[in-house]
Amino acid sequence: MASEREIQIASILGDLQIPFKMEQTYSGLSNTEGALLPVDFSIIVNNRLAFIEYNGPHHYTSGKSVKEKSAHRRFVANGSKRLNWSQKQGIPLLIIHYKDKDRLLDIVKQYVRDVRNLDIKTTQQYSKRTKGYFNMNSPSISLDSIVDSFSYEIPGHKDRKSDTFSTYEKVISEGAQDFEYLKLEPTKTGYALLPMTEINAMFSEMNRLNAEIESYKQQYEELFTDFKGQLQLNEELHSKIAEIQEQLYLQNKSLASPKDVLTVNISGNRVIELPGLPDSIRIGRKYSAPFKSYIKNMYDQYELEVKEIKMILEELGQHVSLPTIKKFVDPVKTN
Missing domain, CATH: 3.40.960 (Endonuclease; Chain A)
Known part of the structure; x- marks a missing residue:
């Protein structure tokens, strides 16, 4: 050639x-x-x-x-x-x-x-x-x-x-x-x-490519429509999840709601106010989730040491061992 x-x-x-x-x-x-x-x-x-x-x-x-x-x-x-x-x-x-x-x-x-x-x-x-x-x-x-x-x-x-x-x-x-x-x-x-x-073949190829472009364009439009529908569905799911989370928060709050506020003296003349114990302390032989959250909250929010938490609990009539308290405040380290 x-x-x-x-x-x-x-x-x-x-x-x-x-x-x-x-x-x-x-x-x-x-x-x-x-x-x-x-x-x-x-x-x-x-x-x-x-x-x-x-x-x-x-x-x-x-x-x-x-x-x-x-x-x-x-x-x-x-x-x-x-x-x-x-x-x-x-x-x-x-x-x-x-x-x-x-x-x-x-x-x-x-x-x-x-x-x-x-x-x-x-x-x-x-x-x-x-x-x-x-x-x-x-x-x-x-x-x-x-x-x-x-x-x-x-x-x-x-x-x-x-x-x-x-x-x-x-x-x-x-x-x-x-x-x-x-x-x-x-x-x-x-x-x-x-x-x-060759020129005619070139134009034929151009026509074929244009037809292929139109086909892709139609496919993309359909995909975009599906994508918009998927976005709407995701928004509805997020809204539902937020609603459920709010309900769980209110439920946990009610379970852990204190009867009164306790004023506790800590070593070094440190005075803090703690919410009262939750209604549910144990479920059977195990401590309840609200009680575990109560102990975790003492550690995180009030920055109490484990020994201080044990002392406060004993004053409130709850005898919990140090290892158990450590497990509640930092489960990762204890595992």
Whole structure:
């Protein structure tokens, strides 16, 4: 499959009315494995055969993997074979460096002019990286055997003249279905050709993506509606929980409500006022929750020591051991 730059070069040659053939092979030009080695562009200028090669980054740099390094060596070896063979046959060869992709039109035009000049017998420099190799010996290849297959073709579309490509204006006025390529206005890099099949495929993909976006939008709207309902339900649950907590608080408060207020003298002439004991001290053999809370409250709110709590309880007629009091005031440590 031709690259974007190769299609661009084909467009330039078509506009210059230079017959060309892509991926042409020749007897005697073979790669390192012995298979015939194709040439990117074989062109006919003034009944003279000439070559054009467009070298991408893989011709100059190698990856780190073994496979990439092997491929790079193969590209370099094939490039050398192609250059040596063309020189022996007296066939000019233009090797375009990929970094000159923005100067394709100027380079190709100048190369065609140089091929027409039969006096050139040396290497021509078209940029710092792009060179044309000339050795105008009498060509040993008969053009009669290959010239009939040359045309102003674009890869995959034989016998298509350059003036039959669609322009942007034609696409707008006549529709895209009648053309195979969209040909943009020329710049210093030549014409840009965009296959209409790819453009139509792009619009089809855009339509598919838009439909998918609408589908996602509908799903999100449904999810958002569900989410709003879930939020409302959560608010109702929180309200109910708050109501139950309030009821429990009032219930515990009533269970622990004192009959009266006790004034207690603590060591060091410290006087505090404590609520009276709760109504419920024991439930069976176990101390009640209100009584445990009463002891915990003495420890937390009044900052009484365990021994002080024991003393106060004894004054109130409740004999509770120190370990039990410690368990009530700090159950984590006791466990």
